[in-house]
Amino acid sequence: MPADVIPYEDLGAVNAQYRAALDAAAKEVLDSGWYILGKQVPAFETAFANYCGVQHCIGVGNGMDALILALEALQLPAGSEVLVPSNTYIASILAIVRAGLKPVLVEPDAATYNINPALLEQHISTNTKAILVVHLYGKCADMDAIHAIAKAHRLYVLEDAAQAHGALYKNVKAGNLSDIAAFSFYPSKNLGAIGDAGAVCTNHEVLDNRVRLLRNYGSRKKYHNELPGTNSRLDELQAAFLLAKLPGLDALVAHKRMLASMYNELLSDAVQKPEVHPDYFDAYHIYPIRVAKRNELRQYLLEQGIGTEIHYPIAPVQQAAMKDILQGQQTPIAVAIHDSILSLPISYCHTPEQIERVANAVNSFLKS
Numbered sequence: 001m002p003a004d005v006i007p008y009e010d011l012g013a014v015n016a017q018y019r020a021a022l023d024a025a026a027k028e029v030l031d032s033g034w035y036i037l038g039k040q041v042p043a044f045e046t047a048f049a050n051y052c053g054v055q056h057c058i059g060v061g062n063g064m065d066a067l068i069l070a071l072e073a074l075q076l077p078a079g080s081e082v083l084v085p086s087n088t089y090i091a092s093i094l095a096i097v098r099a100g101l102k103p104v105l106v107e108p109d110a111a112t113y114n115i116n117p118a119l120l121e122q123h124i125s126t127n128t129k130a131i132l133v134v135h136l137y138g139k140c141a142d143m144d145a146i147h148a149i150a151k152a153h154r155l156y157v158l159e160d161a162a163q164a165h166g167a168l169y170k171n172v173k174a175g176n177l178s179d180i181a182a183f184s185f186y187p188s189k190n191l192g193a194i195g196d197a198g199a200v201c202t203n204h205e206v207l208d209n210r211v212r213l214l215r216n217y218g219s220r221k222k223y224h225n226e227l228p229g230t231n232s233r234l235d236e237l238q239a240a241f242l243l244a245k246l247p248g249l250d251a252l253v254a255h256k257r258m259l260a261s262m263y264n265e266l267l268s269d270a271v272q273k274p275e276v277h278p279d280y281f282d283a284y285h286i287y288p289i290r291v292a293k294r295n296e297l298r299q300y301l302l303e304q305g306i307g308t309e310i311h312y313p314i315a316p317v318q319q320a321a322m323k324d325i326l327q328g329q330q331t332p333i334a335v336a337i338h339d340s341i342l343s344l345p346i347s348y349c350h351t352p353e354q355i356e357r358v359a360n361a362v363n364s365f366l367k368s
């Protein structure tokens with residue numbers, strides 16, 4: 001790659017620092033001769049539970065399955081309504097559908113991009129059973145306000161923490177802020193596997209037990225099936241890779257936070273920057289800005305050799321797959337965010353000099 005190109009992300013470069021540990025992890029699994037639910041999965045489950053400060057962690061196949069299994073473990077009546085932000089990755093909504101439940105969209109706060117607690121109550125019906133919050137872009141949702149409403153209406157609270165490894169709300173880690181939480185270790189996440197992987201975290205023993213059964217054909221004892229489960233076990237190799245990478249997670253988040261504070265300082269106030277608030281320790285999975293001429297800015301940056309992404313280009317309500325499922329639900333705030341949001345490079349592979357160049361390029365575009 002030419003030296004003056006700034007890619008949006010370079011996972012090869014991010015993982016290069018772990019190369020020796022990843023090679024050793026792969027060798028250990030290969031040499032063990034035990035490839036499904038061997039030693040690595042429980043070792044990672046314990047390490048990640050400790051990291052999040054929760055009592056239980058269950059490794060599963062990916063983040064989407066983590067969400068489905070977390071929802072299924074609650075044993076809600078079929079067709080129950082689950083409140084979910086209208087501004088999220090489609091998986092949060094699809095998981096509710098896959099679990100046989102009904103997604104009810106709630107608009108986000110335009111400053112944090114996360115579900116707006118002030119809008120929850122107007123969507124609660126006698127059929128509402130849970131709130132699935134999403135800690136989008138690595139910022140936790142407004143948990144105190146959400147829990148107050150959940151308590152008043154006897155609703156479960158779930159976290160989609162797929163983008164929030166290492167984020168905190170009032171000094172409590174994402175994954176430990178609800179009844180049950182789902183993580184994705186998709187390769188580009190702050191804690192990324194070398195393939196698909198996910199996990200469920202909870203402090204409830206009953207839910208831990210149920211997810212543990214559900215991920216493995218509903219079976220605790222080989223060939224004895226207690227529940228109609230599925231096969232979504234965390235892969236032994238991925239568990240070994242994640243164990244090798246977990247010790248580096250805090251340094252990665254610290255690096256991203258340093259780059260984010262540079263953007264906050266250097267970028268013109270003509271763009272909307274991520275909100276900074278002392279209650280929230282943001283993990284900056286993504287550094288999103290909002291700008292009116294988003295597509296033009298993206299093209300301009302590309303011409304300067306700067307890669308960007310859009311998270312996400314199409315709002316859930318506008319997705320073809322959601323036509324029947326979300327029929328009649330209007331989410332203008334989410335649509336406006338999708339039309340104006342742009343993710344700037346913010347990765348472990350980026351240097352402060354590169355961030356300065358990106359910020360200068362954004363500012364020059366805005367002046368022109």
Ligand SMILES: Cc1ncc(COP(=O)(O)O)c(C=O)c1O
Pocket residue numbers: 062063064065088089091092134160162163184185186196197198
């Ligand atoms: C918010 C959110 N939820 C769920 C998922 C699904 O995770 P996975 O791709 O591991 O299935 C992702 C990531 O892709 C995500 O960003």
